[in-house]
Structures are given as structure tokens and as C-alpha cells.
Amino acid sequence: MSNRRILSLWFPRLGAERLVRAARGLHEGPLAVVEEQSNMQVITALNLAAQQAGLRVGQPVRDAHAMCGGLITRIRNVPAEAAFLTALRRWAGKFSPWVAEEAPDALVVDLSGCAHLFGGEAALLDVLQTDCADMGLSVQMGIADTLGAAWALARFAGQEAGSDRNGDAISQEARATRARAGKRRHWTKGGVAPQVVTAGGGARIAGPGQTYGALSPLPVAALRLDDATVAQLGRLGLRRVGDLLGQPRASLARRFGKGLVLRLDQAMGSAPEPVSPARPHVQFAVRMTMPDPIGLKEDLMAGIDRILPNLCAKLETKGMGARQIRLEAHRTDQAAEVLSVGLARPSHDPHRIRPLLELKIDQIDAGYGIDMLRLMAVQVEPVHARTLAGHADASRAVRDRLAGNTAVDDLIGKLGARVGLDAITRLHPASSHIPEKTAQTLAAAWSEPAQDWPRPPTPRPVLMWQPEPVMAPDTPTVPDRFRWRGRDWTLAEARGPERIAPEWWLDDPNWRSGVRDYWVVVTEQGHRLWLYFGHGGAMSSGWFCQGSFA
Known part of the structure; x- marks a missing residue:
């Protein structure tokens, strides 16, 4: 048992x-x-x-x-x-x-x-x-050996099994069912009669091993069945849990499905039903109560220096690093000043977190004095230990590869404390052969630096813009003279073409001109331009300028 x-x-x-x-x-x-x-x-x-x-x-x-x-x-x-x-x-x-x-x-x-x-x-x-x-x-409470039985006692203890039909129909339906259920009442074979103890507030306690007797008089809805199944059982005269316990299991499963038999087994303890508690929430927070109210910046930083190492020690013990830190300064007038700082990489190093707090500490209005400081890691991420590996002559490269550029991360964190982390971005390579789609902009604090950029077939211009029309003959041959941005240009050298086709699976309005032939054009005025000839498509053909080389 x-x-x-x-x-x-x-x-x-x-x-x-x-x-x-x-x-x-x-x-x-x-x-x-x-x-x-x-x-x-x-x-x-x-x-x-x-x-x-x-x-x-x-x-x-x-x-x-x-x-x-x-x-x-x-x-x-x-x-x-x-x-x-x-x-x-x-x-x-x-x-x-x-x-x-x-x-x-x-x-x-x-x-x-x-x-x-x-x-x-x-x-x-x-x-x-x-x-x-x-x-x-x-509150309504119930205690039993199983979860299903305790659930039933908490909600249905003391309730009689009723019916929505008249008395004449009740006296005539399912006589064999009730007769078989009555015989099963002697299943204990002379043992102690089941007892249900009544406690304060209408709660019910089924003693150890007394689940059968505690559930038998309860309505079948106490088995956590759906309304349709309860109504169907009621029409057959099976209104109490004891009526179901006296029926052949195979017949119940064939008529009502395996769900009914499973609920019976869970309530009686034949089928396991564990209690799965929620994982306790780990909160990384520390606080410090001041003996006397403070208001100077030096005093606030001294308090932070006292509690920040404790917070970082808790993070390090759990193998976590803070991505966002919140400082709460509670004043004597029951108000609170709150400021938050973010880090480009998760860290539990107090020497990397303290400068960010110091940058924003001037935003705190001490009022009549601050009597309590609370520091909390609002957002945390795992920090994995890293071990250097490689040959002796490649140790520096391996160290930079594994440890990352902490100086850049600290710079991102300091700039983010001023302008916001989302305002600092970096470019990452994208999988596209379209020139303006070969890079995507990501937040620097939430992305890793790109290691290897794919090399394009031909050099790309330093500056790129939306295609601008060029006044030139409507032929694929590079013009000797053309007009662009209100000026006349004379061709000195041209290299190309590089043919780029649009992405046929996307309807990009900028590429409705169809296939493009790109040329690197050097003018006699000393400018290197990126021109292309559009072969028409859904739009008219012609020459356009899309970029400029250094």
C-alpha cells in the first residue's frame, strides 16, 4: 500500500x-x-x-x-x-x-x-x-491516497447522486446494473468499514486505504469526466462512482472509451498520477538598508560597491550572467527611483557592471534621502566556462576567438547606457545575391560579430543608394558620354559586365526592370561609379547609377 x-x-x-x-x-x-x-x-x-x-x-x-x-x-x-x-x-x-x-x-x-x-x-x-x-x-479541501480521490472529495463530498429524470423512469432503468453494484459492497470480506472523517469548513478526509468507500457514494462527475459522458452514464442508471466500480472494465472501455477507465484507475490508485510542482523561481537580487538617509553620488556608489559583489557571486554560483540590471533607490518619502542598464554580453563581473551604473547614477533624485538600495538582475543568461586550446603559436588567435572582444562589448554597454542598446547596430552577411540585400542590420548587443563574409564575384561600391536614372542611349553598350545628377560625364574606362537576375520568387518593386548588367565605370573627372543597364522586364529599359567606389 x-x-x-x-x-x-x-x-x-x-x-x-x-x-x-x-x-x-x-x-x-x-x-x-x-x-x-x-x-x-x-x-x-x-x-x-x-x-x-x-x-x-x-x-x-x-x-x-x-x-x-x-x-x-x-x-x-x-x-x-x-x-x-x-x-x-x-x-x-x-x-x-x-x-x-x-x-x-x-x-x-x-x-x-x-x-x-x-x-x-x-x-x-x-x-x-x-x-x-x-x-x-x-476554500474546499479533501485528503486521500490519490490525486483523483482528493479532487473528488474537495468538490463533491456530501453530495447525493441525482438525476434529471422522473421517479418512474428511475425505478425501472438498469436494474441489473444496480444489483451487480450492490453485491460489490462486500468486497472487503469482513474488513474494517470505510470511513470518511469530516473536518472544519466542509472538508473531507479519506483514511489510508479507504478510497473505495469514500468515492462510492459520490456522483460520477467526481471522476473528472466530461458532461457528455456524465449524462450518458446517468441515462443508463450509473450515477454513483460505486455503480461504475461494479461494472466489467472491458464493457466500460468499449462503451465509453479508455478515458473513463483511466479516470477510475487514477482515482483508485491503479494508474499513477504524480504531482508535478512548478520549478521554483530563482531571483537574483540583493539589498542594503542604510542606517541614515544618504543623497550624495559618492555615498550611492559606495552602497553599490557593497552589494554588487554579492549579486555577482550569486550569479556566478548558478552559472548565470546578467544582461540587464535594475537599481532601485527607495527614498524616505516612500517613493522609489529606478534605473536600468544593459550589457552587450551576459556577465557576472562587477568591474564590467559598475561603470554602467555610474554612468546613469546622476538620474537618481535623492529627495529627502535614500534609506534602502536594491539591486536586481532582471534578465540573465547562462555563462559557459571557456577553456583555451590550440598550438602555442596560435594561442592569441584562439584566445580572441573563444573569449571574444571584451573591449568592444564594454564599449557597446557604455554607449547603450547613453543612447540605448537598440540604437547600436552591426551588419551581418545575408544569403542573397541581390547587392542591396547581401547584409542585414542587427542590434550589436544581441548578436555575435560576423566571422567570415562571403566574397562577391566582383568588388562592391563603398556607397550604395537607390538606382538613379542616367541620361544615355538606350543600348547595352557602355556610353562614351552620359548625364547624371545634372552633370555631364565622359567615360575613361569601363569594366564588366556582371549580370544579376532578380529573385523570381519575390515581387520586389525595385527589381521589376528585369535582368541587370552592372559596370564599373571610371570617368575622366576621376569618379568611379557603379552603373547598370536594365533589360526591361515589367518596366522600360535604360541606364541607372546605384553606387560609388572610394
Whole structure:
């Protein structure tokens, strides 16, 4: 027998009670959280007053307003509810280190070996009930050997299996089914009768090994089945979990699919269903409280020199490097001054981070004094250890290749502290034979330097611009004289042509002139120009100038 003990915490009014905690006055009347589903607003959460008025989750808002004229509605904020559930998961961590979220409104806690620290399971539920009452939250709880059983007890304990059919039909349907289910009640063969302990707040505790007896009287919906399957089982007279436990498994799988049998096995412990807690969030932050308020730049930098090495030590221990650092200076008037700096490469070296903070420290307004400094690595990335390798005569090249140019990275970081990291760019080679598309512009802080640039078939001009028309004869032969930019030019030398075709799979408006023949033209005035003759295509043919060599 497994020694696992699983606790299920269900917050049936989580969405509404979160809003009540955040806003004043909402607790005074009925409150509903609404969401648009299938072009219709429906209720997703209610407070206690709204439930007492007869409203229900899933009801259209128009019907709810007709039933309750004083109803207050608020639009559902899914990210805020998820963040609130995450906060509750951290709170539940004081009862067990194995806590998982069950979106959108529940938690699952593995209590194995933890309940005795609080005086037993019943005493633990009393503590949970008290804490939730202090937080203004409604909670329903269940403890059992399996996750499925605890889920069922938290939501359906004490409920009778009902039917939507009349009494005459109920008394006549599925007699063989109920007879077989009744015989299975003696499965313990003289053992101790199953017991379900009632704790405070309506919670239910199924003792170890008593899962069968705890689940048998519950409706089949407690097995986490979809509504269609529950309705189909009800029409066959299978309304309680005990009715299903008395049926042949092969027949259930053939009639309702393997999902029903799987849910039965998970609830009874025959199929594994582990509790997978979320990975704890590692936050790299340090702070320092001042004995007396400070306001001078030298004092602020002295405080940073005290806490920055601690932050870098935490980063180095985890093998991480900071890409963005945030400094919070909390003033005595409860206000806070915040500044952020970015690094071109992840680093945990305080000597590379400190100059960036010093560049922007003048932006902090100390006011009546600063009594607390907080330094946090907002964005971190792994930093891998690098080992130099290579022959003795190539050690310098290997070191530069592996370690990178830290001087350039520091320069990028310092310039980024002034103008922003996104404003500093570098060119990278691109896979294209079109001259103006052979390079792409990337942010220098978020890209590595290009190592090898592909060599073009012929030299490319230093300056390139959009093609400008050249007045010359409309023939492929290089003209001896032509007019460009309002001046007359005389040909001294020409080298070419280099034929470049457009990318046929892209419709580029600049290349609708079709195939181009490029020439390097040297004029008698001493200019080296990059001219091409367009062979027409979707546009008229002619000569154009697109660049200039040094």
C-alpha cells in the first residue's frame, strides 16, 4: 500500500474574491466575473452574495441581471488570476514542498510525511481554513491516497447522486446494473468499514486505504469526466462512482472509451498520477538598508560597491550572467527611483557592471534621502566556462576567438547606457545575391560579430543608394558620354559586365526592370561609379547609377 497522502485545495470563488481583496466596496453586494464565450458574456466566478441570490457559474450575464438587479460585473483578467494562484502556491509551500497549480482555481499538495508537523491531517485542515478565512478566500479541501480521490472529495463530498429524470423512469432503468453494484459492497470480506472523517469548513478526509468507500457514494462527475459522458452514464442508471466500480472494465472501455477507465484507475490508485510542482523561481537580487538617509553620488556608489559583489557571486554560483540590471533607490518619502542598464554580453563581473551604473547614477533624485538600495538582475543568461586550446603559436588567435572582444562589448554597454542598446547596430552577411540585400542590420548587443563574409564575384561600391536614372542611349553598350545628377560625364574606362537576375520568387518593386548588367565605370573627372543597364522586364529599359567606389 502506498503511503502517499494528497491534499486538494479548491477555491470556488477565486476570481471574484481576488477582486474583493483588491478593490474596496465590492464585498457589499453581489459580484460576478464575466468572460466572453461564443459571442456571449457568461459568468466565470461569483462571490457568496451572488450565489445566495441564485446565480451560477456559466450563466449568461443577461439572465443574471434579470434575476439580480444589483449585480456588479467585472471583466475577467486571466493573467491576474494566474498570478494570484501562483502566489497561493507559494503560500501553500509552508505545508509541503511539493505543491502544484491546477488551473484555474485549485492547488494540489503532496502531504506525504508532512501532516504530523501540524498535529495531524484534521488539525492541518483547520490551519488551512483559518489562513484562507484571514485572506478572505473560500476554500474546499479533501485528503486521500490519490490525486483523483482528493479532487473528488474537495468538490463533491456530501453530495447525493441525482438525476434529471422522473421517479418512474428511475425505478425501472438498469436494474441489473444496480444489483451487480450492490453485491460489490462486500468486497472487503469482513474488513474494517470505510470511513470518511469530516473536518472544519466542509472538508473531507479519506483514511489510508479507504478510497473505495469514500468515492462510492459520490456522483460520477467526481471522476473528472466530461458532461457528455456524465449524462450518458446517468441515462443508463450509473450515477454513483460505486455503480461504475461494479461494472466489467472491458464493457466500460468499449462503451465509453479508455478515458473513463483511466479516470477510475487514477482515482483508485491503479494508474499513477504524480504531482508535478512548478520549478521554483530563482531571483537574483540583493539589498542594503542604510542606517541614515544618504543623497550624495559618492555615498550611492559606495552602497553599490557593497552589494554588487554579492549579486555577482550569486550569479556566478548558478552559472548565470546578467544582461540587464535594475537599481532601485527607495527614498524616505516612500517613493522609489529606478534605473536600468544593459550589457552587450551576459556577465557576472562587477568591474564590467559598475561603470554602467555610474554612468546613469546622476538620474537618481535623492529627495529627502535614500534609506534602502536594491539591486536586481532582471534578465540573465547562462555563462559557459571557456577553456583555451590550440598550438602555442596560435594561442592569441584562439584566445580572441573563444573569449571574444571584451573591449568592444564594454564599449557597446557604455554607449547603450547613453543612447540605448537598440540604437547600436552591426551588419551581418545575408544569403542573397541581390547587392542591396547581401547584409542585414542587427542590434550589436544581441548578436555575435560576423566571422567570415562571403566574397562577391566582383568588388562592391563603398556607397550604395537607390538606382538613379542616367541620361544615355538606350543600348547595352557602355556610353562614351552620359548625364547624371545634372552633370555631364565622359567615360575613361569601363569594366564588366556582371549580370544579376532578380529573385523570381519575390515581387520586389525595385527589381521589376528585369535582368541587370552592372559596370564599373571610371570617368575622366576621376569618379568611379557603379552603373547598370536594365533589360526591361515589367518596366522600360535604360541606364541607372546605384553606387560609388572610394
